[in-house]
Amino acid sequence: MGFFRFFRSNKEDTSAKLAKDRLQVLIAHERTGRGGPDYLPMLKQDILDVIKKYVSVGDDALSVQLESQDDCDVLELNITLPEESAQPNQPSEEAKRRAMERRQAASKVT
Amino acid sequence: MTKTIVVTSGKGGVGKTTTSASIATGLAKRGFKTVVIDFDVGLRNLDLIMGCERRVVYDLVNLVNQEASLHQTLIKDKRIENLYILPASQTRDKDALTIEGIARVMHKLRKSEFDYIICDSPAGIEKGAKMALYFADEAIVTTNPEVSSVRDSDRILGILQSESKRSKMNEEPVKEHLLITRYNPSRVQDGQMLSVDDIVDLLAIPLLGIIPESPSVLDCSNAGKPVILDDESAAGQAYSDAIDRLLGESKPHRFMEAPKKGFLSRLFG
Ligand SMILES: Nc1ncnc2c1ncn2[C@@H]1O[C@H](COP(=O)(O)OP(=O)(O)OP(=O)(O)O)[C@@H](O)[C@H]1O
Ligand SMILES: [Mg+2]
Numbered sequence: 001m002g003f004f005r006f007f008r009s010n011k012e013d014t015s016a017k018l019a020k021d022r023l024q025v026l027i028a029h030e031r032t033g034r035g036g037p038d039y040l041p042m043l044k045q046d047i048l049d050v051i052k053k054y055v056s057v058g059d060d061a062l063s064v065q066l067e068s069q070d071d072c073d074v075l076e077l078n079i080t081l082p083e084e085s086a087q088p089n090q091p092s093e094e095a096k097r098r099a100m101e102r103r104q105a106a107s108k109v110t
Numbered sequence: 111m112t113k114t115i116v117v118t119s120g121k122g123g124v125g126k127t128t129t130s131a132s133i134a135t136g137l138a139k140r141g142f143k144t145v146v147i148d149f150d151v152g153l154r155n156l157d158l159i160m161g162c163e164r165r166v167v168y169d170l171v172n173l174v175n176q177e178a179s180l181h182q183t184l185i186k187d188k189r190i191e192n193l194y195i196l197p198a199s200q201t202r203d204k205d206a207l208t209i210e211g212i213a214r215v216m217h218k219l220r221k222s223e224f225d226y227i228i229c230d231s232p233a234g235i236e237k238g239a240k241m242a243l244y245f246a247d248e249a250i251v252t253t254n255p256e257v258s259s260v261r262d263s264d265r266i267l268g269i270l271q272s273e274s275k276r277s278k279m280n281e282e283p284v285k286e287h288l289l290i291t292r293y294n295p296s297r298v299q300d301g302q303m304l305s306v307d308d309i310v311d312l313l314a315i316p317l318l319g320i321i322p323e324s325p326s327v328l329d330c331s332n333a334g335k336p337v338i339l340d341d342e343s344a345a346g347q348a349y350s351d352a353i354d355r356l357l358g359e360s361k362p363h364r365f366m367e368a369p370k371k372g373f374l375s376r377l378f379g
Binding site for chain 2: 014015016017019020022023024026027030031034
């Protein structure tokens, strides 16, 4: 048991307690992802990649939820877009995209 | 009626083979005609633990591929009446098994009037483990008091609930049992190890038994004897209790307390 452990009175900061707390959170999280189709993580990544072509967002900007209702499954997407770029004097991603499209279109008209 | 029980865990090295050997032996000892199948194709080990490694001629893959008959493949235990071992292949890999092939084997075993089929699952959550649990009526989820083992057990429970034959056929779900192995009560008392209550609370399935960490397990493996045959050992007794509970008896759990220590040894131990 060891000298220090013997005198430690509260059970709250034992390593077993820490293990249990971590597992509780993790298992609950993993259970929610269970039962969904195998392609869900890949679908999520693909959607995220498409969004990133237009807006600069982090990996946590997209949440995907699959819910079963009576006779159909509903795929719910939540995308958190960033506030319009706060950086002064810099074009937003959206502005850059529009400009690029404009130029491409213009170069085709000869 | 034949009952098929899978011993599974997700994580490797937690005591599945040790448990399969003892559960099968315990059931046979009580008079049930029992076969224990090693599904760990490529990493055969059950034969060693059961002490029949020198008698293996044909294996599960031969049987699945219809290269040998059931009669040729089953090894009859020399100590216990009614106990048979179906060894895994050493030279093939897990892809050598198919659900259809295993289904044929299960059918033959049912026709041979086995009471229990115990399936020793390989580690992991891949094809081999899924094959071992597919036909299960009951599952013994073997868990060590340790974070990664508990997490993997929870994943295997998810697979049992969605990929077993019973779940696919919309039959009554696989009956789940929690078996905590390599339990070390004094480390639990010191707060270093997850307790029985912690694990039951996290996984939320009925507790079949607690097998203490015990040196006799290694001694018995060395001798090729399932530890349940060692009546003197705590692990052997704990497995016997688990058999009683599996057969429906209610028995208080033992081996949860650390042996009492004196003040000085607690201080400096
Ligand atoms: N109760 C116990 N006390 C002490 N040692 C044990 C106990 N149970 C199992 N062991 C030891 O743990 C090791 C792994 O056991 P075993 O081979 O049964 O695990 P497994 O889950 O089948 O492993 P794998 O995933 O590789 O198939 C062995 O060395 C065994 O002797
Ligand atoms: Mg094994």
